[in-house]
Amino acid sequence: MSEPFDNTAGPLTTESGAPVSNNNQSEAAGVGGPLLIQDQVLLEKLAHFNRERIPERVVHARGAGAYGTFTVTADVTKYTRAKFLSQVGKETETFLRFSTVAGNLGSADAVRDPRGFALKFYTEDGNYDLVGNNTPVFFIRDTIKFPDFIHTQKRDPYTGSQEADNVWDFWGLSPESTHQVTWLFGDRGIPASLRHMDGFGSHTYQWVNEAGEQFWVKYHFKTDQGIKNLTSEEAAVLAGQDPDSHQRDLRESIERGDFPSWTVQVQIMPAAEAASYKFNPFDLTKVWLNADYPRITIGKLELNRNPENVFAEVEQSIFSPAHFVPGIGPSPDKMLQGRLFAYGDAHRYRVGANADHLPVNRPHATESRNGNRDGYYYDGRHGGQKNYEPNSFGGPYETGQPLWAPVQVNGATGEWETPKHSLDDDYVQAGYLYNLMTEPEKERLIANLAGFIAKVSRDDIAERAIANFAKADEDYGKRLAAAVAELRA
Numbered sequence: 074m075s076e077p078f079d080n081t082a083g084p085l086t087t088e089s090g091a092p093v094s095n096n097n098q099s100e101a102a103g104v105g106g107p108l109l110i111q112d113q114v115l116l117e118k119l120a121h122f123n124r125e126r127i128p129e130r131v132v133h134a135r136g137a138g139a140y141g142t143f144t145v146t147a148d149v150t151k152y153t154r155a156k157f158l159s160q161v162g163k164e165t166e167t168f169l170r171f172s173t174v175a176g177n178l179g180s181a182d183a184v185r186d187p188r189g190f191a192l193k194f195y196t197e198d199g200n201y202d203l204v205g206n207n208t209p210v211f212f213i214r215d216t217i218k219f220p221d222f223i224h225t226q227k228r229d230p231y232t233g234s235q236e237a238d239n240v241w242d243f244w245g246l247s248p249e250s251t252h253q254v255t256w257l258f259g260d261r262g263i264p265a266s267l268r269h270m271d272g273f274g275s276h277t278y279q280w281v282n283e284a285g286e287q288f289w290v291k292y293h294f295k296t297d298q299g300i301k302n303l304t305s306e307e308a309a310v311l312a313g314q315d316p317d318s319h320q321r322d323l324r325e326s327i328e329r330g331d332f333p334s335w336t337v338q339v340q341i342m343p344a345a346e347a348a349s350y351k352f353n354p355f356d357l358t359k360v361w362l363n364a365d366y367p368r369i370t371i372g373k374l375e376l377n378r379n380p381e382n383v384f385a386e387v388e389q390s391i392f393s394p395a396h397f398v399p400g401i402g403p404s405p406d407k408m409l410q411g412r413l414f415a416y417g418d419a420h421r422y423r424v425g426a427n428a429d430h431l432p433v434n435r436p437h438a439t440e441s442r443n444g445n446r447d448g449y450y451y452d453g454r455h456g457g458q459k460n461y462e463p464n465s466f467g468g469p470y471e472t473g474q475p476l477w478a479p480v481q482v483n484g485a486t487g488e489w490e491t492p493k494h495s496l497d498d499d500y501v502q503a504g505y506l507y508n509l510m511t512e513p514e515k516e517r518l519i520a521n522l523a524g525f526i527a528k529v530s531r532d533d534i535a536e537r538a539i540a541n542f543a544k545a546d547e548d549y550g551k552r553l554a555a556a557v558a559e560l561r562a
Contacts, residue, residue: 136172190272216411402477
């Protein structure tokens with residue numbers, strides 16, 4: 074005998090709350106007749122179904138997320154006045170979204186691609202969003218090239234597929250990408266899971282203490298589970314057998330109480346040292362050498378709660394590097410500067426002008442107070458409050474206290490190249506990275522790169538791409554050239 078239905082939820086209703094008498098047969102004009110437009114249950118279901126999806130993210134479309142806590146483990150008050158960092162032992166609720174970059178919403182997890190590492194801190198001074206990747210660097214240093222770069226990673230307008238010609242044509246003509254490409258095609262290019270990879274703020278940010286002293290900072294999240302990666306061969310099998318492998322692993326690990334965690338570290342540079350550092354400290358294609366600015370452990374990040382609804386909390390979650398709190402601000406990093414606009418603009422288009430009102434996005438430890446009203450999905454939360462400032466009706470007021478410190482600028486406006494420092498070029502750090510690798514790691518790097526470059530249809534594009542790696546390291550270039558030649562023979 075079958076178990077009885079659990080009817081404790083009450084009767085099924087329409088969106089307006091009216092009970093539904095029949096959810097299995099549409100209303101028809103007689104037995105076997107055509108359906109009737111008066112069947113509002115049917116029309117409501119179909120109309121809502123047609124509108125269930127929102128535009129997917131242009132990049133970082135495929136993602137997984139979880140809630141957690143960030144706990145301060147070291148005193149950093151001499152560097153920043155951010156309240157959520159003000160006391161050892163202090164805990165702040167967080168939401169972390171992982172993602173691949175180039176793939177569509179339905180693509181596989183186990184692919185060679187950077188991973189987004191977008192972290193929201195629900196602080197008492199509002200939400201602080203730290204938007205980074207699982208690599209400390211990126212392919213380009215100026216946001217104006219971002220649409221061009223992403224177009225090469227997406228589907229070709231003629232073939233409808235990703236094309237090796239487009240990818241390597243752009244990378245070959247953009248030698249600043251050599252460092253990140255070396256990261257991407259090395260062993261860490263395909264993480265075994267989201268739990269077994271590091272995260273980075275990637276950009277340089279400003280910290281300001283109570284005295285107004287400025288520091289430049291880079292964030293590092295070192296996985297406590299250890300680094301684990303997949304080879305190209307392992308990933309190809311896994312992506313075909315289980316496209317949701319990374320999302321499932323994260324969810325199931327939290328369900329069984331195996332909460333993933335990361336040790337949070339920062340590199341801190343006094344603001345006065347930026348101008349004379351050997352590399353431009355605001356260039357996203359470069360790292361700061363640990364020997365120059367050692368990593369300092371400041372906290373622990375743990376993920377311990379899964380979302381209840383993936384669409385509501387992961388797909389509709391929004392992150393913007395413009396979401397700062399007092400004591401933290403931007404730097405002159407050209408990629409960061411463009412993203413301060415682009416991320417918020419993308420979310421207003423994709424989710425709507427009131428995306429910040431959704432539970433996953435709104436502040437949890439304080440409330441938002443401003444004159445923004447109306448638009449799609451406005452919930453009327455402000456009631457009859459005045460929507461202008463200043464007002465004499467008890468409305469919110471400006472504080473006169475900037476979140477971050479001003480940065481001195483001078484010179485004429487113009488489309489300037491990123492300033493070069495003493496050791497700046499597009500190849501040196503890629504060479505450093507290559508020479509940090511073991512011989513087996515180098516062999517896999519060469520094989521991964523060669524397998525992709527060999528798909529290029531034009532010799533000049535392949536040769537230009539190889540030449541960039543040769544400028545990073547002579548051995549690197551020679552071995553890659555030989556491997557590509559063998560595959561193209």
